[in-house]
Amino acid sequence: MSDSGPAVSFQTRPELYRHWRLDLEGDVAWLVMDVDEQGGLRPGYDLKLNSYDLGVDIELYDAVQRLRFEHPEVRAVVVTSGNDKVFCAGANIRMLASSSHPWKVNFCKFTNETRCGIEDATENSGQTYLAALNGTASGGGYEIALACDRILLIDDRSAAVSLPEVPLLGVLPGTGGLTRVVDKRKVRRDRADVFATKAEGLKGRTAVDWGLADEAIPRSRFDETVRERARQAAAESSRTGEGGVTLPMLEPEITDGRIAYRHVVAELGEDLVTITILGPQAEVPKTIDADFWPLAMTRELDDLILWLRTNEPELGTWVIKTRGDADAVLAYEESMIGDKDWLVNEVRHYYKRTLKRLDVTSRSLVALIEPGSCFAGALLEPALACDRQYMLEGAEIVVTDANFGAFPMANGLTRLASRFHGHDDPLREARERRVEADEAEELGLVTLALDDIDWEDEVRIALEERASLSPDALTGMEANHRFAGPETMESKIFGRLSAWQNWIFNRPGAAGPDGALSRYGTGKRASFDRKRV
């Protein structure tokens, strides 16, 4: 798979799925993976044995999202396979072997975000995911299971769970497997070592004894037991609500140099893109539908982030602006940070997840805060997610309660707490403030306040300088600076684990012409440099 094909769209809906079925049965949803071998996103590989590529994962992401917004009645989700021999064989190896380095890394990032999104649905929406492994789950297939709350494994002397990447492919499991095995499933590290080097994996009782699965269930009782576990999980869920919101497919206007949604507009330059988020135009409505500004804006921003990451890798700087009325944004505050209503809760967590995407986006993020902007409360967060904030005299930003807990980063801290890590005073002083440029600089809320005379030159120079630096070094630097303070399983996956994976993806022993990824299935052994690094 190369990067040079047609642009990838992340928009789909269940009627268009080629690889998944979404079956609804009261409070239980069945998400059935049945990959169309011929349905690869790019030519050059067959998606055999329920293996996946980005196209398959885009459908999974869509399904997980729709379950949260369209189905308040769904309280448990069973992920299973439509292929009765194999649950899922993981990411397609020929696809990986033929992909460029940036494509592989971007693919892993998106799949990682979807796996974390599954955990987010269980934790914050009472939609408990159960993996019903009716056949072998290997590599990325087992990593989908690891993202679920419970793993039910068929015990038929054939079905196994495995992470064969290290022994067979010379790479790491790319979507959190190593981290989740020790940090989530709490498998002993020496057993994790044995497991991740054992290509054939483990079956039945042993998998359960080691903590790799929760139950091993004989074939004769498998379907029935899965149903029962799903019913139990649904019964225990605290999810309430009715009247789901149907999410129409987004149809941005894409012209040369411009991607325009209703509330988000991107202007593409030579080495940067300017993203403008437009504040709400209308009064806060009584009921929430798909046009509800926080939801519609979030969906558009989310889609744009994914689109730019995948289709515009050379636009190394994202300039983030807002335009609109700060008070109009603040009027939506309650409807963005509350969680009493199920739908408000969904909107908040969706916006939170979208902001987290910014945090792990491998682009330099620069906020330009100008008069006429509306960086207020929830809409101040995109600025705080940036590597730098430039503010022009005459502009105003508003810090509200929304900036103190509603939208935590992957490390568990708010963006303000991460920014002021180790400094309590500025954090306290910033609370509930409406501040102009000079004061914002003084409070440490922006990097630099500038007057009219300097603004244009200073900003231009900063952006030009950025564009001249090593893209790789910037990626590494930003990934380290953005997460001061504590770490969580999630931040470890995007930090430690992904960095090691990226390194390996770039090593000859994995992705080189004689490396394990390229040689897989050819009968020829990979050639490794035996020197340990």
Next chain:
Amino acid sequence: MSDSGPAVSFQTRPELYRHWRLDLEGDVAWLVMDVDEQGGLRPGYDLKLNSYDLGVDIELYDAVQRLRFEHPEVRAVVVTSGNDKVFCAGANIRMLASSSHPWKVNFCKFTNETRCGIEDATENSGQTYLAALNGTASGGGYEIALACDRILLIDDRSAAVSLPEVPLLGVLPGTGGLTRVVDKRKVRRDRADVFATKAEGLKGRTAVDWGLADEAIPRSRFDETVRERARQAAAESSRTGEGGVTLPMLEPEITDGRIAYRHVVAELGEDLVTITILGPQAEVPKTIDADFWPLAMTRELDDLILWLRTNEPELGTWVIKTRGDADAVLAYEESMIGDKDWLVNEVRHYYKRTLKRLDVTSRSLVALIEPGSCFAGALLEPALACDRQYMLEGAEIVVTDANFGAFPMANGLTRLASRFHGHDDPLREARERRVEADEAEELGLVTLALDDIDWEDEVRIALEERASLSPDALTGMEANHRFAGPETMESKIFGRLSAWQNWIFNRPGAAGPDGALSRYGTGKRASFDRKRV
């Protein structure tokens, strides 16, 4: 610098230093960097402007160690430069540009360990390090300062602190700079971003305002102020004790295939090395000198780890054994885990640091526990540091108090707590136990208990399998499995930051023939792939 020169020795003593002076003035030590330009460890580069290579850092490591053991009277250490224009220009760029990937990574690991060792001396031995920056400290030079407790910067309109790696070299600061700036110095992330992209760095008051230095001191008052701050730090130290132990240089017998110290022996095979730690032969002496078994054994193990990492990169598996009397080891328990006596405290922390080296060693570690071994208490830790433990019937291991806090890993947990992360019961059950093979397996203290009949084959197959796997994938896998649970600044440096650095070191934009490292100083711009990864 290539890996193919003569073997590197880590043994030295102050009389042999070419790059540092260690001056003692009562309770203050002066560690003066004055690098001999012609004293590079390998040919091909001049160590201009107090830049350093592995040889310079070996002396620094030696000095830091000796200060702890030989100088109980030293309570503050001033690190400064003998060159009055430049404190230190960081790692030598021509050395880096001409080094192989494994050499660069190993070099960074060792320098990182020494920086963490400086912090360990301040935290655990009351030896407060002060960086007296009498000239510019750039890159690795500033990272030495960052490892110190206080940074005193001369304010003369010329001296700056800087991390120019990203803008000038297309790599990351290699020894913890990015992490320490935000996590230790608690510099705001947007300022950290500006700082790490600003080649010329920051001077005087601005450096202090941003948190990058503690004081900016005019030249006229610099020496005097540094002296005063050192005296203050010494006065505030809780360090007590007398009668330092002089550490003789180790002289292992190195023959083809064997490195023999008095208490540690390594047998080099084709793709693995067997390390045997010998238990104490004599009764516990009344006073501690350099022959004291815990100290002598630790020094030898430490030296061996460094030697093997640097000189034997193709020996991908380290098999760890012990031989001796468990009770004789246990007789030393008090003298290894206590901290009432300053020297016992030093021995404990040194052994702790040596075990931490094992944790971050990029080799597969396998413990073989056989009859006649003495994996007891403190000496059980090397086994727990391993990726796997195989135990033969008839052998015994002993869990003692020493395994419950005396030797924490970089993540702040004991090796047992990391092993049983998330499981309280096995941790409780393991407490103070003397166990045989079957019970050890049952308690989860070893991976596999084997009888005489299976032992040889099982172990051989496991080691052969290991040697057949991708060395890179093993390195990445082990780095992720070994640190379950929480993270600290130290574990972030060895995990997240180092992994990103390794990735960048392997990218064409940095280390390729047209990359920034190679082109530095040639007047030609580096060629970057503009695609963000």
